[in-house]
Amino acid sequence: MQGTATDFRQSRENPLERSSQTAILLLYCTDRPGLVRVVADFIFRHGGNILNLNQHQDNHSGLFFMRVEWSLMGFSLNEQQFKQAFSTLAGNEDFRWRVAFGNTKPSVAVFVSRYQHCLLDLLYRHRIGELDCHIALVVSNHEDARPLVEFYGLPFFHTPVTRETKMAAETSQLQLLQRYGVDLVVLARYMQVLSPDFVSRYPDRIINVHHSFLPAFTGAKPYHAAHERGVKLIGATSHYVNDDLDEGAIIEQDVVRVSHRDDPEVLIEKGRVLERVVLSRAVRWHLQQRVLCYGNRTVVFE
Amino acid sequence: MQGTATDFRQSRENPLERSSQTAILLLYCTDRPGLVRVVADFIFRHGGNILNLNQHQDNHSGLFFMRVEWSLMGFSLNEQQFKQAFSTLAGNEDFRWRVAFGNTKPSVAVFVSRYQHCLLDLLYRHRIGELDCHIALVVSNHEDARPLVEFYGLPFFHTPVTRETKMAAETSQLQLLQRYGVDLVVLARYMQVLSPDFVSRYPDRIINVHHSFLPAFTGAKPYHAAHERGVKLIGATSHYVNDDLDEGAIIEQDVVRVSHRDDPEVLIEKGRVLERVVLSRAVRWHLQQRVLCYGNRTVVFE
């Protein structure tokens, strides 16, 4: 390394304190020179100190992707003002963007059916502070999860679903989401397919976990299908929900080794660990504004 | 996402072509507002388009780390001019930095003893274009690797080392490195400890692979020690070499599962795969200017 001989680890006297208050901007647009400079300049001019910036140009699509997080200490704009001021710039530059100020916690609804391992994991992680959100409510088509949800002091709503009542159930679910001002819906092994209408109201804001390594074993009973095919690894996939079942943009995947001795029941059991890990990561990354969805793909900023 | 409704994937007509000619700047300094802007502005003013920028502030140390890669297409400075122009800026800002222009390939020396699996892996990867460098020469304290090296058309030098001749051997090795203008030394299972004098001439430019998951099992015979302790995973570690054996800054590590049935010979065999993977990654990342070493730690930019 060129430069002065200062040992930075010794010399600093006033280490910068990372404020719990930061803002994060995600954006993408067609690439061209000067984009980093324009955004960095905007933040600097309003008194922000950039803590993390991650940018890359995708050669394949010619797109520019960026995530930037800055300290709100000394930043002169609040969320409302930022949105107003940045809109003008973004309009000129043709950005697609979203911003999140750390002092506003998003509101999350968890949907669940009978299996509670993913729900339990989310509730516990939320309790100990790993998930930076409010879990506003839990919705289920069964009563099974009520005791667990109430143990954690959260509202539980039972919206039974049959073929006949499905539309009515969705209507009441949507009312709940609206009442609680929900920003993100997490399907934690919710075994009902949401209607296109429901999905269209929360674009890139419904996260599901599928119990296979997509695109392998779409549809029902993936562990049985995996066993039948004799694979040596099984997987789980978290993804945004869109109209095509199991076809939404993938956020995270992971796998675990299985052996010829493992019957489908063992696969189900091994898969439970995967499912909760893969779903938790996706929810966490979404809440940390790390996930940018474009077309059927995601950019997940580290 | 807010913004216009343009579908970027449809609309672009002239996708940006990524030039094989890019430059990469690595730098770190005490964090403060405006650093991204200063560097982005410098690159923009000289006609560069940033392709990748990765920056983060380390809250623990208060340091600012950055890697930025930009296209040389249309960039108005050559390497020499860049260094001159950027030095002034860097001096004012107290940066520690280094730059690499893609049109200059670094020169690499590989040191090896008897085991050739890491050497073989490096030579093959180099041949098929995975390692962006010239392998200038291979140096060994044994003759074993000569046929392999000559098969790949590279110069091979035998510098036998005994306790008595060690200093003389190092002298002739250093002369070779100088003659071939070597930028990076890779110890591909080279079983000799280099003297502090040798090491000091290539700071953060000698990469070694140690056949354990450091800091566990330092020293000789780590696989036997791992077997003795009954661990369930074995590892390998690539690191920069400094004066303290096995204590240099770690670049990469990986592990593989072992079982009670595996005797030390099986561990050695399983470890061979690890060693070559872990060493190759480290060399590759170093050559791609992804590794920034500070104190006894590395930042590895993805």
Next chain:
Amino acid sequence: MQGTATDFRQSRENPLERSSQTAILLLYCTDRPGLVRVVADFIFRHGGNILNLNQHQDNHSGLFFMRVEWSLMGFSLNEQQFKQAFSTLAGNEDFRWRVAFGNTKPSVAVFVSRYQHCLLDLLYRHRIGELDCHIALVVSNHEDARPLVEFYGLPFFHTPVTRETKMAAETSQLQLLQRYGVDLVVLARYMQVLSPDFVSRYPDRIINVHHSFLPAFTGAKPYHAAHERGVKLIGATSHYVNDDLDEGAIIEQDVVRVSHRDDPEVLIEKGRVLERVVLSRAVRWHLQQRVLCYGNRTVVFE
């Protein structure tokens, strides 16, 4: 494959039903010819059908290790009778052995301090049937875990520990273990060191989880030590407890990748997933009679 052309998958009419009632025998001794035959013959003569047999000779130590599971359907001996009858054989053959009949569920005590992630995981897995045991009680030196334990309907005992009261606390803990007929003690992030006297009463029957990849980072604050050393993977280890802290026989280990961006708090968070997975596997394998401990090592039968 030689043999007849029968398609076994088509031809069988009465697939064997695996009884939920099986017995498992673990044994080891000095290797010599005929051992498999002797044991298989013993089981056969008493009407047992072997479902799984796993045996290997360890060339290093000259020992013979075996795990065999057979159906109790039609087996003529109960647990008491088996122990009597097999003792004679085992004495002649110089076996070290233990047997578990599936109709007797072992009794488990979980010790915990403040962190509840491992406890939660064990309680949930137990609830849904993944752990084949009774969790008889939970013991803690803090009150924090009481609500969770009582939610699962289990007895919770608070035994506060200070330097002065440590011996008295252990005495009351040992009384609890005796009262509840405990077969296995699980230390689920229990932050107290047990005395040699306590440990000696449950040889190979106390399982701990240490939050590092042993033997690296023994002792306190392993995540901070790992961060300081700049490792690229962090690990967790479950092991039997013996007199030497962090030196007991390892049952299971796993690792997760970390980056330069992860400060110690992030390592702690990533480690929580590891710890619970690694501890759950160890407990599960112990309960399935898959773990045979000899000297400072374990054989873990798949």
Next chain:
Amino acid sequence: MQGTATDFRQSRENPLERSSQTAILLLYCTDRPGLVRVVADFIFRHGGNILNLNQHQDNHSGLFFMRVEWSLMGFSLNEQQFKQAFSTLAGNEDFRWRVAFGNTKPSVAVFVSRYQHCLLDLLYRHRIGELDCHIALVVSNHEDARPLVEFYGLPFFHTPVTRETKMAAETSQLQLLQRYGVDLVVLARYMQVLSPDFVSRYPDRIINVHHSFLPAFTGAKPYHAAHERGVKLIGATSHYVNDDLDEGAIIEQDVVRVSHRDDPEVLIEKGRVLERVVLSRAVRWHLQQRVLCYGNRTVVFE
């Protein structure tokens, strides 16, 4: 553990020496009581000492699977005699079985096209003794690999394949296999589909590597398809070849993490490491008689 207090690690004076000469028997049949005993008894009566025995009953199919390895030191039958003697027993018991005596090395042919990474890995592993076989010849539809193969001192045959000459090429390839007494054919990125007639002559004796995590991304250009779908892990699969392309029984699979920054070329590069590891393991396990193929599935004995 019950039993005597002997410390086996201290007391043994004449540790058993594992002979390099062992025999391995693989068998399966419909499960019933007494099977282990019958085989163990057979081996014992002819003077063999069992070193490894791995057996399990598959509850799903009702089948009994077994792999047993024993020392030939003192064993009274040679391979020919064993086959004769065991045939009678096997006929009575309706076994499907095969045996391999360690003193006969199998003969292997490697087929390759242009990419040499898998071939290189096999040749090197063979050279250093990791693959217990003779590599009898290398066959290719291109000349590219000739120098590498000749460097390793092995016969290389160029059998060009066009649509018109495909049948003639296969005929000459089959003649080569016969001439060299080939037991196993390894397709090390051989980019031609073998005809059903060719495949039928080597049932469960042709191993291929497919560059995806099957059953995802069958067919051509799997890395491009994986990129298009936006998966977060890519995989490779080694399998026996049968008539249905990419549908043969899977032997081994593995995956590696990819990111949104990785374009298809990077996936190809990351995949190369996977492919060679996954293929080498499959070949190695096959040669160690660890793989038993039934229907479209494999049992891989550890």
